[in-house]
Amino acid sequence: MNEFVERAIDLRWPTEVKRAYDVVIIGGGGHGLATAYYLATRHGITNVAVLECSYIGGGNSGRNTTIIRANYGVPEAVRFYQRSVDLYAHLEQETDRALMHKTKGLLWIAHSEAGIRQERARAAVNTACGASTEYVDPGTIREICPQIDLTGNGVWPVYGASYHPAGSTARHDRVVWAYAEGAMRLGVDVFQRTGVTGIRMDRGRVTGVETSDGPIAAGIVLSAVGGHVTTIASMVGLRLPIRTHPLQAFVTNRYAQAFHPIVASSGLGGYASQTAKGEMLIGAEIDRAPSYAYDSGHPFLQHCAFRMMTLLPFLRDLRVLRQWTGVCDMSTDYSPVMGLTGVDGFLVTTGWGTWGFKAIPAGGEQLAALIATGRTPDLIAPFSLDRFARDRTMADRGSAGTH
Amino acid sequence: MAEFGGQMAADSLLTHLLRDAGVAIGGGCLCLAGDCPHCLATVDGVSYVRTCQVTFREGAAVTLHAANGQLPPLESPGERPPVTARTTHCDIVVIGQGPAGRVAATDARSVGAHVVTLDAREGQDVIGVYPGPLVVARTEDGMRHVYPRGEIVVATGASEIQPAVPGNHLRGLVTARAAAELAASGVPLGQVVAVGTPPDGIVCELASGTLVRFEPSSDPTRVGAVVMRDPGGVETRLACDTVSLGLGLTPRDALLRMARGMNVRGVGDVLLPAHVPPCPVEGTVCPCAGVTVADLASVHARGFHELELVKRATLAGTGPCQGAGCVPHIRAFLAAQGAALQPPFTARPVTRQLTIGEVAAGAHHAVTPRTALHEEHVGLGAIMERLGGWWRPWHYGDVDAEYSAVRTGVSICDVSTLGKMQVSGPGALALLEHLYPVPISTLAPGRARYVFLLDERGYVIDDGMVARESDTRFNLTFTSGGATFAEMWVRDWAESLGADVRLMNQTFSLGAINVTGPRAAELLARAGVGAPPAFLHHGQADVAGVPCRIYRLSFTGEVSFELHHAAADSVRLWHALLSLGQDLGIRPHGLKALLKLRLEKGHLIVGQDTDFDSSLRRLGCEWAVRLDKPAFIGRQAVLRTNRLPLDRQLCGFEMDGEQTTSEVVCRTPAEGATIWDGEDLAGVVTSTTWSPTLGKSIMLGWLRLKDGQLPTDVTIDGRTARRVPTPFYDPEGRRARG
Amino acid sequence: MAPHRLRIHCPHCGVRAVEEFAYGEIPATPDALTDADARDVDRGFMHSNHEGPVTERWFHAFGCRRWFTVRRDTRTNEML
C-alpha cells in the first residue's frame, strides 16, 4: 500500500478497430490524447481513433521532467503557455482525477550581466502577456530557496533570477491517463501496440492510415508523435523544420521533502526539483548531436551532476537512482509547430523540443478546435508550419534553455 | 566514510551488525548480494547504502532506514575528500568474478589480451555499460572508466527470487545463499525452516508444498512460523526462528540488456532463463514502494495491463532495487491474467548506486578564457565579467570617467577577444565574395570594411571587419562570442566551395588594444606612429616598439586605432600606452562604458540587439547588402523575404530625463523593458543607456509595425519615448573620421 | 574492435568522445523541389532528420579544428 498507487482511473480499451474514423491521431501521448479528449468534450467529435505504437504515455510524455510554466521569451509563446498553465490549474477538477498538480514557483538563475538582461526581459514580456514573472535579487532568491549557494562555489555566482510563481509540476502519467480515460469514456478508441506504417492518399488528400492491424480510413490524420514525426511526415512527402535530439535526466533516491521550488540555470545548463515522492529530479539541455538513440550517456550524468552541485551543494551525498533518455523534436526556431501542413487532411503537432508536457492541455485544446472548425485559432496561428516560408519564425532560443 | 569493498560479503557491515552488534535489522528477506532493499542504511551521512556490500569500519555512524521509517533528510554534507576518476583502455572487460567470470578472464589473458576485471564483491560496483562503449564502476578508490577495444563479458550471475506472500516484511527471512553465508560467518540462525532449495551446510527442516505466508512470533516484527499448503489445500504451520528461501534464480542481466547491440557476451548464470514464480495471491510484491497484490489487481482491473503501465500506476519497481525483487512477481501476475509473459523493464543505469559527488568525479566547468591583459585589469581594480565567452573588464570603478576619457581625451580598451582570422590563397577573394553580402573585390589592399555575415536564411549571424592586405591575403574579424562559430562557418564554406585558401584562426594568437578618443592620434604619435592609417585603412607599424597591424575603424564614435599584435607583447604595449598617455588623462575603459559609447553611435551588438531571425531589413541595415552581387550566402533569402511585408524593425528611441521639482533625473528603463503603442504590446528594448552627452535616455529596441507603419510615439516603462533615427551621437560621423 | 558509439574517429587526431566535436548537417533539399523560393526555404529551415545511416560532418573543436565527414546510424549512434 502506498499513497502513489493510482486508484481511480479506468481505461476502457476498445475490442476491435473500426474501418473508418473521422479523425485518426497518431501517437498516444499527452498531446494526442488531449486532442482526442477536447474533440470529444468540447466539440462532440468522438468518432476518433488514437493509435499508439507502444503503450500510452510511453514516449516523451512518460520521460519528461513534468514542469509546467509560461515564462517564455516571446509574447505569442507566453500567451499560449499561460493558457496551458490555466488549464492545468483546473484539470484535476475537470477530470475529477488526482494529478498531483503542485504549484512550486520557478527560479531561473542569472550568472552574468547578459543573464540579468535576459531574465529582466523575460519578466517584462511575461508580465505584459499575462504570465506573472518578476526579477528578483540574490536576497530574495535565498528566501525562496535557502539551499542555493549564491557564490556558485566561487565559479558561477548568482546575480539574480526571474521568479515565476506559477511554475508547477504534475504527475506526467496521470495527465496522460486522465485524458485517455476522459476521451475513451465518450467513445474515442485508443489502441496500444498499433504502429502506423503508412498514410493513404488520394489525389493529394490524406484518406487514412496503414497500421500493423490493417488500414483505417480517416477524414483527418494528426501526427502527435514525439521523436519520430519526420518519419510520419515523410509518408505524405512532407519535410519538416525538425531535428530529433536526445534529452536526458536522472533522479536520486527518495528523501524527506525539503526542496520546494524548481531551480533552473541556463549558465549551468541544468535544472532541479524535488518530486512528490521525494526524489531530486535533475535534467539538462538536449544532446547536441541529432539522434534517435535512447541510450543514456555517462558524460551527461557526470557533467550534469557536477554542474548542479556547484549551485546546490547539498546534492553531493544524495544517491543516484536512475537515469533515462527521451528523444525530442527540436524545431529550427526552437518553437513548436502546430496545425495545418499544406497537405490536405494532414495536421501536425510537433517541435515540442524539451517543453511538450507543459503544453499538453493548450495544445490539445487548440488542435481540437482547429480540427472541429477547420480554422486555425488565433492562439496557435503564430506556430503554423508556413511561418518559415512567411519569414515569421518564432525565435525563442533563450527559453529553450533547459526544460 | 564506510570502507567499501574489501574482502568477502561475510565481513560486510550487515553481518557484523547481525553477529556482533545484535542490531534489530529491518524486516524483509535478506539476500546479502546487493539485490534486495532490506539492509539499506545511512552510513556516515550517505543514505541508501546496502550494508551487505560495505565492509565494517570501527566507529561508522549507521542508521538502518527501516529503523525509523522516515525518508532520509536532504541535508548539507560536511567536507569529503575529492573523488577521482581513472580511465583505462583495454581489450576485454569482464564484469563479475564468480566461476564463469574467472574462466572468461583467464581465457582472454591466455591469448595475450589486456583484461580488466570488475567484481562487486571486490568493491567494484559497475553502475552501467554506456555508449562508447564505456563501462563505469564505482570503487573504493574512486570511479573507474574502462573503454574496451573488444568484448564486454557480463558474468554477473543471478539473484534469488524474493518471497511475495503475507508476512514477507518480517525479520528472520533470508535467501538460501544468504542463509549459508550468515551461518558460515557465525550469525546464529536458530531453528531454520527451508522453503524450496535448501541452503548449503545448514541443518534445517525442509518445508514442502506451496508457500502461503509467514507468521510472526511473540515479537510481532519477527518470523515465528511459515505456513505451507499441500496440493490438497491443507495448510501446515512450521515453527522456526529463521526461514531460508530458495525460490529460484532470476538472471542479474541488467548490464547485459543495457549493452544490447554492443560487443557484449554473457557467461554463466546471467544467461539462465528467468524463473517465473507462481502468481502472487496476497501480500506485498514490491517492498521498495510498498505495492501489494491487491494494488496490482486494482490497476489491472482498470485497464493497466502493460507491465510498464502497471509499474507507472503503482510505482512498483521504481525504488532502490529498481524492480529486482518485484518484476518476476509482476510478470507472473500479468501472465496469470491471460496475457503473454511480458519482457522486464528496460535496463537503465545506474545498476548499483553511487552519490552525485562520486558520479561527478572528473568533470570540470567549461573554461572561460582570459586575455593576456587579464592580470592588468585585475591589478587596476576592474570588476571582471563573463561576456561573449571571455573574462572581460566590466568597469574599473568609475564608468563616467571611463566614458569621458573616450569622448574628451584618450582611452584604451582590451579588445583581444575579437575573433581574428587570416585568409590567404588564390581562392581567398572568391571565398569572401561568397561569404559576405557586399563586394569585396572593390576593397583595395590597405582598406578595411565593416561587414555582416549572413546565414542561408538571410539572417545575421555575426558582424566584423574585412581588411585586405594584398590581392590574395585578407584579415577578418568576428565578434568575441561569435568567433568559434565563425571559424567553423568559414572553414565549412571554404571546403564546400573547394576554395584554394589557407585559413589561420588567430583569435588566441593576437592581442588587440583599441586606442580611442579625440587625442588618440596624439598618443600614437608619442608611441612613434606619426602617420597612422586614415579612416577605414590599415597598416603595419611599430607602436612603442611593438609590431602592430593598425586598423582605423570606430565603434566608440571617436577616432579609434585598433592595434593587433602578438599576444606576448600585450602587457608591454598596454603599459607603454598608459605611460605615454598619462598627461593626456588616459584611462582604460571597460565594457560597460563601451556599451554606452557604442549605443550613442547606434551600433548594434549581435546577440544582444539581434535575434535568430534578424534580417538586415529588420535591423534597418539594408545598406549592408548589395543585391546586385550575383551570388553570396543568403542572397536568395534576402530577395525572397524582401517581397514579404515587414513585421518589425530594430529602432532607436530617446526619452527625456525625469523632471523633478529641482532637477532632471536620469532614470533609464532597464534592458528588456516592453514597448507599448497605446494599449498594444509593440516590442521590447534590447539596449538602453543614459547618454551624458545628449542628456537623455537612448535605446535600441524591436518595434512592431501597425498597419504597415512604425509608430513614432511609444510608451516604455510607463513613460513616453520617441522613435528617432540613429546614430544618436554625431550622426555625420565627423568625429570618428577625425 | 567494438563499434564505437558516440566516439568519433577524427582522421587526423584519432578516436575521441563526441563532446570534443561540433556537429554539422549536410543539407539535402530534394531535387523534386524546383521552385527557387521553395528550395531556399527548404535549405534554410527543413531537415532530413533521417532515422538510420546518415552522412554528416563533424568539427574537431578540441583537436585539429577541421571538418571531416563520417557515416553514423542515428538509431544507435554507431559509427559506420
Next chain:
Amino acid sequence: MRVVERLNAARIVAIPAAIDAATWPTGALAFRLAPDEVLVTASTPAGVIDDAHAIVERETGFSAVWVDSAQAIDFLERECDWELPRERPAFAQGMVAGLPLKLWFGQDRVLMVVASPCAADLAERLR
C-alpha cells in the same frame, strides 16, 4: 602550482605537401596540428615553406609546461578519456581536464601545450 609559460613559436598554414617537405631548426619541436597546419617551437624563417600562399606567423598564443612522465601519466589517467600514444616521441591532441590540450610525449617527460587564454585553468587543474 605549476607555471605554464607562454611559448615562443611559429605557426604555419600551408598546403600539406609543403609542410611534409619542410625541415625545422635543430632542437625545435614541430607539432602537426592539422594536415595543413604546424606549430614549431622556434622562430621559423618564412622561406622554409614552399607555398607562396602559406601563412607563416610568429605564434605566442600558446603556453606550455613540461611534466615528468610518471606525473603526467597519473594526471592523464585521471583527466583524459582517450587512448594515449604508446610510441615515443609522439604528438597527440584532444580534450584533457576539459581543456583542448596538445601533448608532446618525450622519452621521460611530457610537454603540455594549451592556448594561453586557458593557461591559468591548466595550471589550476594540474595541481
